[in-house]
Amino acid sequence: MLTLKQLETFVQVVELGTFERASQRLNATQSTVSKRISELEQATGLRLFDRSRRNARLTEEGERLLELAYSTLSDARRILELKARPEHMLHRVRIGFTELAALTWLPGFLRDYTTERPDIRLDITIEMSRTLYQQFQDGELDLVVIPQVPDAFAQPGVETQLLENVEMAFMAREGLVEESQPIPLSALERYPLISQGKSSGFAQDINRWLSHQGMSAATLTADNLLALVGLVTAGRGISVLPKRCVQRLAHDQGLEILETIPSLPSIGYHALYHGGVRIQLLEELAQRLAAAADFTRPFFLSERKAQTI
Missing domain, CATH: 3.40.190.10 (Periplasmic binding protein-like II)
Structure with missing residues (x-):
């Protein structure tokens, strides 16, 4: 079984260079340090040190494990700190x-x-x-x-x-709709209706309401709200938009609110x-x-x- 003590011992041996120095740092016997390293090698199936040399020199497999050992020990410390310092929990x-x-x-x-x-x-x-x-x-x-x-x-x-x-309203470029206001919804059928697509919740709600009023589905869609406002500003059709937001957004762009009978729901x-x-x-x-x-x-x-x- 892989344990944090094995990884900690492994890191200490690498940093201090010998099993003897690591045992002194860890306040453990040298045989205990050797046993932990052997258990770590058995648990991982890796040969971590070149034992033909006097100093504890890492193998290539040991080099790969070292980075993961540092990361694992760092994560373990952070986990333990959650209880010690709950005020710093994110x-x-x-x-x-x-x-x-x-x-x-x-x-x-x-x-x-x-x-x-x-x-x-x-x-x-x-x-x-x-x-x-x-x-x-x-x-x-x-x-x-x-x-x-x-x-x-x-x-x-x-x-x-x-x-x-959010208050909704029909909007159009000034002069596009010639009918006197308030306008019956049936009179708006002659103008192209621009709407957001099926992924828009408010567009789906509005389209459902318009369908109940007998109006046809939108003939042009634009999922991006600013693009939709741009199409209306360009005179390409009428649309149902968030009334007060678009009023401010399209200030000086020649848009007008179309009062209708019945009025749109919020x-x-x-x-x-x-x-x-x-x-x-x-x-x-x-x-x-x-x-x-x-x-x-x-x-x-x-x-x-x-x-x-």
């Missing part, structure tokens, strides 16, 4: 966000939260909501911030926290996280996310410019 949380969060409040949250909680390391994934939800189900993410997924609320062991209801963005032994940590993080969430202001707009929009 909690790793794998967390996923959609593009809308990344464009708005996420950078500010990360800046503040990492300062407040240096004991927590957030591993961030930015993806489409359907992909994030699948990774969450597969156990690859601990917490995700995505539009409401009805299936998730029925799953045992999944906790949810509402962050914000989309609820939730934090989903797994229950279990870390539920308190994840619950506190979800509450902190809820306090920071503001899907209305692109992070790269200056405060003064945002206030004038």
